[in-house]
Structure formats: C-alpha cells, structure tokens
Amino acid sequence: MALAPRLDLRQAQSLVMTPQLQQAIKLLQLSNLELTAYVESELERNPLLERDEGSEAAAPVEAEGRDTAEFAASDDLPASGEAPLDYDGYRAETTAPTADDGTDLGLVEAGMSSWEGGGSGGGRGDFEDDDRSLDERFGEVQSLRDHLVAQAQIDISDPGDRLIAWTLIDLLDESGYLIANLDDVAAQLGTNVARVERVLAMLQRLDPPGVAARSLKECLGLQLADRNRLDPAMQALLDNLPMLAARDIPGLLKVCGIDSEDLSDMIREIRALDPKPGLAFAGGTAEPVTPDILMRPLPDGSYFIELNPDTLPRVLINSRYYARVRKSALDRDAKDYLSEQLQSANWLVKALHQRATTVIKVASEIVRQQELFFDKGVQHLRPLILRDIAEAIGMHESTVSRVTTNKFMTTPRGLFELKYFFTSAIQSSEGGAAHSAEAVRYMIKRLIDAESPTEILSDDKIVEILLKDGIDIARRTVAKYRESMKISSSVQRRREKSFKI
Structure with missing residues (x-):
C-alpha cells in the first residue's frame, strides 16, 4: 500500500467558544457584587462605556429571554427602548404565606462546642478629626494585637521583656491562642526559655482573660x-475535658470527688466562658451576605421578585463620544481600536441585559416550584433538581447551574442561597409524591428535639415513625442526616438529657 499525501473535504458541526460567548457565560455565574467589580474594570478599560446614574424608575421587562448560547450567537443589538438592567422585577403567580412559622434549622452543636459569653473589643477612644464617616469611626473594631500591645507597654517595663512580648503577640492566631513553640521563640530571640515563659505569664494576665493560651484547657x-474559681475540683474537671465532651457523668463525679449538684454548677460555669477570646477583636467589621434577588409578598397574594438595585451595575454606551472621536480619528489603527471597543461595549450591554432576565426567570420558577415552602415552612420543601427548572423555562441545565451559583435571595422566611432549594428526593412508602431530603432532616430534628429524657429515640425508632408518615428511609440515612446536623447518638443524648447539660 503506497503512502501519499492527499486533500479531503469534510463537513462537521462544532461549538466555537467565542470571546463574547465566554463573557456571557462568565457573567452568569457572578454574584451582583462580583459583577459590579467586573463592570468597574470594564469602565476603566473601555472609553465608550459610562456608568448609568439615572434616578428614574426602571422600566419593567418580561421574564423571557434566549439561552446564553442563542443570545451570544446573535449580532443584533437591543432596541433603543431596552435599557440594560432597567426593569422592575417579575411577578410570580404564587400564593403569599399566611403565617411566618419557619423554624431555625441551625445545626445542633455536639459535645461542649456550644459556649456562651465572650469579651468585646475596644474602640479608638479619641476624638481626632478625620475623613471617615460616623459609621466607619464608630463601627470599627480594635485588633487584638493593638489591644495587647497597648497593655504590654504599660505593664511590661523592661525593654527586653517587651520585645519578647511583642514577638509572642505576633504569634497569636485570630482566636487568641499561641501557635508557636517557646523553644523556637527563645532560639530566635537569643534568650532562654525560662525568660520567654515568664513573659508569656505576663501576657496571660492581660485582657481579655484566656488570651495567649496554648490549649483549650489552659x-x-x-x-x-x-x-x-480555679479550685482543685475545677482543675480536675479541666484535666478531663474529653470526659465532659462525652457526657461521662459517673466518671466525672469520681475524678472530681463531688456530688452531681456541684458538678452541674461547675459545668454551667465552664459554659459561660469564652473558648476563643481573640475573636472579639476581629480587626474589621464582618461583612454580611448581600442578597442578589429581592422577594416580597404583594397584597393580591402574588410575589414580587427583582434583582437588588443597590448592588446592580448599570452601564450605557456613549454614542455621542464615539461619533465625535471617530470623525477626528485619521489613521486606520485608531478607527480599528474604536470599532473594537464599540463591539466590546455592545456585547457587555447585551450580556448584562441577558443575565438580568435569566436570573429573574430562574428565581421566579424556583419560587413557583417551592410555593408550599413559602406557605407552610421547610417541612413542605419539595425535591428539586436543576433539570426541573431547566425544562420549565426552556434552558440548559448548565445555564441554570451557573445562575444559581453564589446567588442569594431574601424572602419572607429569611435569606437563602438559590442552591438551598435544590434537594434530593426520598421516595414515599405509599407510592405518593417524593419527599425532600431537607424536609426529612427537619422532621428528624423536630422528633429529636421533642423527645423526653425517659424516651430517647434510636435511629431505628425514627425510621419506624417516619415510615408511618409515608417516608421510606433507611436507618443509615437517618444516622447520616443526624450526624450532618451534629446531633449526637441516642446514647449520648440520654446522658445529656438525664443530667440536663
């Protein structure tokens, strides 16, 4: 068989990821805050873009739109009346909730990981004039390092000891614990370990109490x-913290040499302590979750859904500036640059507009599918997967997945990530509709919370109760859900509730 070069003509279909399509896909999965940062970078890069700072009310748009691939493949621009991102929301045809009886689904803390109390950080304490707003000046939290350094300068007079103290302060983690080995610190500073330990003891007497400790016990x-309050009985209790976490009450009574009433009082004292004293000095204000989608009930029983206008970027194309500059552009490179920037600006406006309509469309369908959740609570959350939403709105699953990534919606029942509403299904034992895994978790938690100290429910007993309610679930699944909510076993709970820890 002779080998020779030849030319063949073949016809095939393939999807080409153009830069415009990549941009549209990228914008879909960004949250409003991330989108704002991206738009700001585009405003700095593209001279034909400008920020829309108009104060007029936004014009409503229908929650319709093509899929990302279809929109990005089009070369037409939005009509002149279509201002990007200027819409007033979408009204979902659902019924408003009659009562807000939602239950907090916070995880139940196991062992001794749930604590009360804690210190508070100090403020600036001065009245200097600066450019910061009143909220910034009174909202800031002093860092743990500044708080300790200020005290060390007063309490530690020796310059050498003060240097050691500052080194140890720099080695504290955000919880206030010392994460370094004293031998290494002594070798680094060229001193002996005894002196470092003496300075550490000085630090441990500073505020907040418990700072610079090397373990939870310390x-x-x-x-x-x-x-x-550190008497011998309390010291014995601290020496056996693992027994306390395991609720080994008989063992604790034996090692501490006290009766059950005294042990109960000592446990209450420990729970009032702060295991992480440094967290009160975070060095900055905690950033709350900012919702991307706003939802509120209307008097007629429907829901009003819109993107958060406070975090939504709005941009316009400055066509007058483009026309004026193009007339003065003489060389070909300048004209090519302007054409490229105009095309980039057009695609950004189209992508932002398509993102807005797609997010509203997906959120509205989620609200429609989870109507019973908003009416009656989490126990009525229905099973939902990406395919259900994609088929209902005529889009691809990947598009729905990108839209629901890093997006939060504020509702009458609280703030939820869109991913929260997608849960797996647990089949019904009676052949009816399937149950949501999240709703089953809620039912398990409710059963355990209602159990009495004399009738602790085992996992097998919970399976029997759920089966009577039409939920076909295995014992290992109950155990998995219980552990995911950090609920201890029936043996542990029996110890807890018998001693009322």
Whole structure:
C-alpha cells in the first residue's frame, strides 16, 4: 500500500467558544457584587462605556429571554427602548404565606462546642478629626494585637521583656491562642526559655482573660483563675475535658470527688466562658451576605421578585463620544481600536441585559416550584433538581447551574442561597409524591428535639415513625442526616438529657 499525501473535504458541526460567548457565560455565574467589580474594570478599560446614574424608575421587562448560547450567537443589538438592567422585577403567580412559622434549622452543636459569653473589643477612644464617616469611626473594631500591645507597654517595663512580648503577640492566631513553640521563640530571640515563659505569664494576665493560651484547657483555666474559681475540683474537671465532651457523668463525679449538684454548677460555669477570646477583636467589621434577588409578598397574594438595585451595575454606551472621536480619528489603527471597543461595549450591554432576565426567570420558577415552602415552612420543601427548572423555562441545565451559583435571595422566611432549594428526593412508602431530603432532616430534628429524657429515640425508632408518615428511609440515612446536623447518638443524648447539660 503506497503512502501519499492527499486533500479531503469534510463537513462537521462544532461549538466555537467565542470571546463574547465566554463573557456571557462568565457573567452568569457572578454574584451582583462580583459583577459590579467586573463592570468597574470594564469602565476603566473601555472609553465608550459610562456608568448609568439615572434616578428614574426602571422600566419593567418580561421574564423571557434566549439561552446564553442563542443570545451570544446573535449580532443584533437591543432596541433603543431596552435599557440594560432597567426593569422592575417579575411577578410570580404564587400564593403569599399566611403565617411566618419557619423554624431555625441551625445545626445542633455536639459535645461542649456550644459556649456562651465572650469579651468585646475596644474602640479608638479619641476624638481626632478625620475623613471617615460616623459609621466607619464608630463601627470599627480594635485588633487584638493593638489591644495587647497597648497593655504590654504599660505593664511590661523592661525593654527586653517587651520585645519578647511583642514577638509572642505576633504569634497569636485570630482566636487568641499561641501557635508557636517557646523553644523556637527563645532560639530566635537569643534568650532562654525560662525568660520567654515568664513573659508569656505576663501576657496571660492581660485582657481579655484566656488570651495567649496554648490549649483549650489552659484558656479556660486562665479565665477561671481570673474569676478566682480555679479550685482543685475545677482543675480536675479541666484535666478531663474529653470526659465532659462525652457526657461521662459517673466518671466525672469520681475524678472530681463531688456530688452531681456541684458538678452541674461547675459545668454551667465552664459554659459561660469564652473558648476563643481573640475573636472579639476581629480587626474589621464582618461583612454580611448581600442578597442578589429581592422577594416580597404583594397584597393580591402574588410575589414580587427583582434583582437588588443597590448592588446592580448599570452601564450605557456613549454614542455621542464615539461619533465625535471617530470623525477626528485619521489613521486606520485608531478607527480599528474604536470599532473594537464599540463591539466590546455592545456585547457587555447585551450580556448584562441577558443575565438580568435569566436570573429573574430562574428565581421566579424556583419560587413557583417551592410555593408550599413559602406557605407552610421547610417541612413542605419539595425535591428539586436543576433539570426541573431547566425544562420549565426552556434552558440548559448548565445555564441554570451557573445562575444559581453564589446567588442569594431574601424572602419572607429569611435569606437563602438559590442552591438551598435544590434537594434530593426520598421516595414515599405509599407510592405518593417524593419527599425532600431537607424536609426529612427537619422532621428528624423536630422528633429529636421533642423527645423526653425517659424516651430517647434510636435511629431505628425514627425510621419506624417516619415510615408511618409515608417516608421510606433507611436507618443509615437517618444516622447520616443526624450526624450532618451534629446531633449526637441516642446514647449520648440520654446522658445529656438525664443530667440536663
């Protein structure tokens, strides 16, 4: 068989990811805050774009639109009356909730990981004039390092000891614990370990109590010593914290040499301590979650859904500036640059407009599908997957997945990530509609919360109760859901509730 070069003509279909399509896909999965940062960078790069700062009410748009691929493949621009992102929301044909009886689904903390109390950070304490707003000046939190350095400058007079103290302060983590080895610190500073330990003891007497500890036991011991409550029985309890976490009450009574009433009082004292004293000095204000979608009930029983206008970027194309500059552009390179920037600006406006309509369309369909959740609570959350939404609105699953990524919606029942409404299905034992996994978790938690100390429900018993309600679930699935909510086993709960820890 002879080998020779030849030319063949073949016809095939393929999807080409153009830069415009990539941009449209990228914008879909950004949250409003991330989108704002992206638009700001485009405003700096493209001279034909300008920020829309108009104060007029936004014009409503219908929650219709082509899929990302279809829109990006089109070369037509929006009509002159279509201002990008200027819409008033979408009204979902659902019924408003009659009562807000939602239950907090916060995880139940296991062991001794749930604590009360904690210190508070100090402020600036001065009245200097600066350019910051009143909210910024009174809202800031002093850092733990600044708080400790200010105290060390007063309490530690020796310059060498003060240098050691500053080194140790820099080695504290955000919870206030010392994460370094004292031998390494001594070698680094060229001193002996005894001196470093002496300075560490000085730091541990500073505010907040428990700071600069090297373990949870030492942290709690420092706080109890500050309260003059570190007696031998309490020290024995601290020496056996794993037994306390396991609720080994008989063992604790034996090692501490006290009765059950005294042990109960000691446990309450420990729970009032702060295991992470440094967190009160975060060094900055915690950023709350900003919703991308706003939802509120209307008097007629429907829901009003819109994108958050406070975080939604609005841009316009400055066509007058483009026309004026193009007339003065003489060379070909300048004209090519203007044409390229105009095309980029047009695609950005189209992509922003398509993103807005797509997000509203997906959110509205989620609200429609989860109507019972908003009416009656989480126990009525229905199973939902991406394919259900994609088929209902005529889009691809990948598009729905990108839209629901990093997007939060504020509702009459609280703030939820869009991904929250997608849960797996658990089949009904009676052949009816399937149950949502999240709703089953809620039912398990409710059953455990209502159990009495004399009738602790085992996983097998919970399976029997759920089966009577038409939920066909395996015992290992109940155990998995219980552990995901950090609910201890029936043996542990029996110890807890019998001793009322």
